[in-house]
Amino acid sequence: MSACAGVFAVSCSGEQPKGATTLQREQLLNQFLAGVERRALRFAEIAVRDRDEALDLVQDAMIKLARNYAGQPEDEWTPLFYRILQNGIRDWYRRQTVRNRVMVWFGRGAKTGDDYDPVAQAPDPAGRSPDEQAETAEAMQQLESAVGQLPARQREAFMLRTFEGLDVAGTAVAMGCSEGSVKTHYSRAVHTLRDALGEHWQ
Amino acid sequence: MKKSNQDEKLARQAKELFDDSVEQLDAATLSRLNRGRHAALAELERSKPVGLWTRWVPATGVAAAAVVAVVVWQGAAVEGPLPSTGTVTDFEILISEDSLDMLEDLEFYSWIDPSDLQTNGNVG
Secondary structure, three states: OOHHHHOOOOOOOOOOOOOOOHHHHHHHHHHHHHHHHHHHHHHHHHHHOOHHHHHHHHHHHHHHHHHHHOOOOHHHHHHHHHHHHHHHHHHHHHHHHHHHHHHHHOOOOOOOOOOOOOOOOOOOOOOOOHHHHHHHHHHHHHHHHHHHOOOHHHHHHHHHHHHOOOOHHHHHHHHOOOHHHHHHHHHHHHHHHHHHHHHHHO | OOHHHHHHHHHHHHHHHHHHHHHOOOHHHHHHHHHHHHHHHHHHHHOOOOOHHHHHHHHHHHHHHHHHHHHHHHHHHHHOOOOHHHHHHHHHHHHOOHHHHHHHOHHHHHHHHHHHHHHHHHHO
16 A cells, blocks of 8 residues: 555545634644745745745645645645645646747747846845855755756655655655655655765765 | 765755755745735635534425425315315405495394205205
8 A cells, every 4th residue: 555545544525623623723724834834935946946936836735725634634734735735836847838838939938047046035134144145045056956957756755855854654645656756766866966966065 | 974874964954954045034925925824724714614504404495395395286186276166256255345244244144044054954
């Protein structure tokens, strides 16, 4: 049996679980979303390399979770939320592919994302020196670039396991695949990133 | 350094950078995230499940209407149409001007009615 079916039995019933009133559920969901929204934004932003698009994707994921899965136990929310977000990101890539084909057809070319500047978008409230800030931002830019060049499934596995701290089972639910596939994708992703970032990070 | 240690170090460094970038999000972005979260919670309010009794109200209403319809239809089929002549006659009596006089002499008519029957009976 796959991890998706075995570890997290996911249903779409929308029934309220016993022992939690609607108000309590709303408060729990609010706490969950408040805790996950920033990381989810950066997660989506690294994937699509556009903050506005990432904000839209995160909001859509939050709404879909509230609409369809608020009745699920809280410990299932994290993998469910990231599964919804992943699906949104994949749909976004499909739309971009179609859009780029159309633009190429009309001779307009594709948007390259070269205008993306994480340094400009990342003020430093921690009060670090400009050199430290620039160094950290450069390292993050290298990491984002390397992660962005990974195949989609490897990128998903790496980000879910490393950035979000999901275990193998939770990552399998979020990705909609088996635990074995998660391990394979993650291992290949780390190997590729080590080769790409090795000279800077070792 | 062993490969697994290198992998762990890379993952740790990556996570630290990611966490740092999360902390650097500006106020405008956080505000938009906050608005998005409240939109999601409003969606939860909209999709709140209705009470059990409200689910049964339409079904009960339809069932009651069906029962009434069947009873009325069965009654009409068994009894058939009312005789129209009798109904019209009674109605004409009621709306005639003499009907009020008849009501005033109700005792007389109640007395004459058995005697009339007796007479008819004798005749018949």
